[in-house]
Amino acid sequence: MAKQADEYFGKKTRDLGGVFIHERRRVAPGLFTDIDREYRAKFLKANHFTKRDMSYHLYHLWDNPDFRKFRLNPIRRVWQAPGEVLEHALRPHLGMEYAFLTRLSLTKSLMVLVGAWYSAYYFMYSSGEWSREGGLRTFMSKPITLPTNPSYPKKDPKWERETADYSSMGFNKDKVAAQLEPSAPLRW
Secondary structure (H helix, E strand, C coil), X not given: CCCCCCCCXXXXXXXCCCHHHCHHHHCCCCCCCHHHHHHHHHHHHHCCXXXXXXXXXXXXXXXXXXXXXXXXXXXXXXXXXXXXXXXXHHHHHHCHHHHHHHHHHHHHHHHHHHHHHHHHHHHHHCECCCCCCCCECCCXXXXXXXXXXXXXXXXXHHHCCCHHHXXXXXXXXXXXXXXXXXXXXXXX
C-alpha cells in the first residue's frame, strides 16, 4: 500500500498558536490562565502583518532593498536608479502597475532611440570605403526598368556600370586614389 502524502514529510509539527488557538478552549472555565493570555497576546502581536507584509506581489518585492541587493549586481542597481525614482514619483498618480509600465516603456523606448541614432550615425559616417578598414559595406541593386521609363525596352543608362565599378568602394572616383601609383611594375 502506498504511503499517503504528508505536508510535513512525516515529521512532527509545532503549533505556535498553542492549545488555545480555538475559541472553545479559551472560554472553558479555569483552563485559560493569565500566563496563557500573555502568551496569546504575544502570539497575536507577532502574527499581525500589514497588507504589504502579506503581499508577495512583484512590485512589493522589488521595493525591498534587501531583495534588490540580493537579485542585482551594483552596476545594474546604479543603472536602474533613475527609472526607480521616476516610477516611485509616478505611483501616487498612476498606481503601481501603470507607473511600472510607464517606466518600462519609457526606458525601452530610450534604448531603441539610442540604437536608432547609433545605426543612423554608423550608416552615414562609417560606410565601407576603400580608405578605411571596417565599416558597413552596402551594395545597391539597380532597379528594374519600368514601362514609364523613357528607355524602357533597353537598360536604363543611368544605372549601367563599368566592370571597374563593381566593388570599388569609391576607389575609382577618389582624388587621392588617382594619385596613387603601384610599388611594383605593371609589366614584366
